[in-house]
Amino acid sequence: MFELNLLCPEERVDVLSDALDALDALSVSVEDADAQTPAEQALFGEPGMPPPKDGWQRSRMVALFAQESGAKDAATLLQAQDFFDGCRLLGIQAVADQDWVRLTQSQFAPVEVTPDFWIVPTWHEPPAQAKQIIRLDPGLAFGTGTHPTTRMCLRWIARNPVQDQRVLDYGCGSGILAIGAAKYGATRVDAVDIDEAAVTSTVLNAQANGVILTAGLPETAQGLYQTVLANILATPLKVLAPLLCSHVAPGGALVLAGILERQAEELQAAYAPWLQLDVADAEDGWILMTAVSAVAVI
Known part of the structure; x- marks a missing residue:
């Protein structure tokens, strides 16, 4: 493997990414060229949403090629293009062989939800204190337990009675909340998402965890549920x-x-015509909001 390293301004990141993809780069990453300096810039978006910009004012782009010749040809072709103006070739270097699977797996350890409830990748042994676990590997769908919003939802499930309930997970992503509800005794769990890939991911993850649920597109949600979960965005x-x-x-x-x-x-105002939302949990700047529907009086 060989890395092609480029320095470019923010406005060139998108076109260079497309060009490198067309030149058969195996992957392209973008980093802040001023990272770890006083000029470093924060650049992030909310979970599930794209970042507000494609790059930094001074972006370092790293393209990975299978062969050195591919990296050299790409460098030559790029430097001849008008859009390379303002960009600079930093160099081409070999990448040391590594066990990438093992390296990737080492970055994902079990995640604590509560002291006895854990999310555990399939290649890890559960912690000794874990009484309830969800087996889940990092994947394409949002919701692997590493984000505070997911952990707060799972904590709520663990600490509130969902046993024998009908539960809806709206915007299920990986299906982790639906699986959590099923693990804690919900008798009917519907998991829905607008993304068919998320629906497929939910089905596979449910099977891997030995739970039964129904997954589908939003129209799958029908009728009333004792618990409705939605971990999306404001x-x-x-x-x-x-x-x-x-x-x-x-x-x-x-x-x-x-x-x-x-x-x-904002959320309290949006839901006020139907339900009164209150903050039930908070972690790292994120909050969990809950409401209880009034019991009908006969």
Whole structure:
């Protein structure tokens, strides 16, 4: 393997990425060229959403090629293009052979939800204190337990009675919340997502964990549920307010995550016509908001 290293301004990142892809780069990564210096810039987006910009003011791009000749040819072709103006070739270097599978796996350890509830990759042994575990490997779908929003939802499931309930996981991603609800005794769990890849991921993860649930597109959600879970983002949660509330059974719970602390009042206002949301948990600037539907009086 060989790395082609480039330095470029922010406005050239997108076109260079496309060009490197066309030149058969195995992968392309973008880093802040000023990282670990006073000029370093923070650049991040909310989970599941793209970052606000494609790169930094001074971006270092690293393209991986199978052969040195491929890296050299790409460098020659790029330097001849008009769009390379303002960019610079930093060099080409060999990449030491490594056990990439083992290296990747070493970066993902078991994740604690509560002292006795853990998310454990398949290549790890569960911690001795774990009484309940979810087996889940990092994948394409959002929700592997490493993000505070996922952990807060799972903590809520572990600490609230979902046994024998009908539960809806709206925007299921990897299916981790639906699996958690099933592990804690929910008798009927529906997991829905607009992304068919997420639905497939949920089905596979449920099978790997030995739980039964129904996964599908949003129209799969039908009727009332004693617990409705939605770990998405604040903006879609506001849009979905009437729909999500319509699925909460009398006396049932609505559990929302993907919300920053500063967005609490926005969500409370959006849901006020149907339910009163309160902050139930907080971690690293993120909050969990819950509401209980009124019990119908006969």
